[in-house]
Amino acid sequence: MSRELLKNIRIKEEPKLTAKQMIIQLAIYFLLGAFLGVIAKYSDTVSSNSGIGMIFDIISNTTTRLGIWVGLATFIAVWSENPKVAAFKVFGFFAGLLIAYYIYSQMLFGFFPTYYFLRWGAIALVSPLAAYIVWFSRREGGISAICAALPIGLLLEQGAPFFYGYSVVLGFDLFIAILLLVILPKSKIQYLLVVPLSILLAFILRSSNILLYLFGGL
Template identity: 40%
Template sequence: MGIHNELSQIRVENQSTTKQKAFSIVSAITIGVILGLAAKLVDAQGINPIFDDIGGRLGIWIFVSTLLAVFSYSPKLAAVKVFFFFLSLLTVYYLYTVFILHFVSIREIVFWGMCAVVSPVCAYVMWYARGNGTVSSLVLSLSITALLSEGYQLRDAYLPEHTHYYLIPILMGIYLIMAIVLLFIIPTSRLKFLIILPISILLSFIIIYFNVLGRLFGGLNGVL
């Protein structure tokens, strides 16, 4: 009860009916199916590589799952929604890859499968980002840090054709927009901007300087 009371000080769960919870989960699954199919369809010749490069990296999925988590009725529901979002996303993506394109990469499936497995824990924690106090600001800064860090490192992104490298600044701009959207629509108080932004920039600098993303993912990020 002690921990529950402490967490309630950060954010109080909203009352919801079984029907509302079911609709919320089904909506997350639907979004996952649509985005999973879209991510696969843009991974084709003749499609502007900027779309494939967005869909094949963590940023867009961190952005979407953060929104799904924080705008949930409770942290438990946030965990369930985000897990089913990733499950439906990856199921559609890899079913299409295996049965339509007749291609499979166990290494990629393992990587994104691990992301799906840890997603409920991340979503549970992220739900408190739309709460009160310093803890909520610290939680939200994690998503923004991930976007800023990966967005900055896109300066070295590989695009299939060298003539497309002019798109990298646009790609980086999209990441910046996603970070700004989270920064402005999630905090319950505009004053939190003064806390979240400096923390996010500092953490991003540390991650970039020590190449944390590269050490953790070893080039796998970007191969959905």
């Protein structure tokens, strides 16, 4: 995919930000990720025997799945000023998330899970590329439809078992997928491209072991 082709897909909105403002934005997304990382880990420690505990149990189960993080990263990316800024922000977000989550884990349990940190860290290093690609999803044409179908299809695959047990957690993945489907395509014609591509991708992911290979054991 050449640079010229990408430029034709979605005209870059040059950020009217100084270097200082960019650093501030990076800090904001880093802190947002850190805050959510602490919440995610704290929710693992709360008993589910009470009303509040049940809420934290849902939060815990939700934050251990891909859906919420794919959705948040997509929202951050598509409303960034350009694809490079999208990659910058999403990496800052996941860096804060992972660092806070695993430092808090060490504080709680007295050890640092190096294996899991490195595995998720490697995935986080790929997130800027994913953010760069997804930024092009809010435009017309087949390439943009593919860019939009990537997060939507993944979320559809993750939420598909909802119809077997009607789990709130799985329903959340489907909700985010539908929300992205409403937000990303900018015309009826684009919907006609994005919907079948998303369903096809979900089918491919569910029929293969791609996600199990990438995230198995995590």
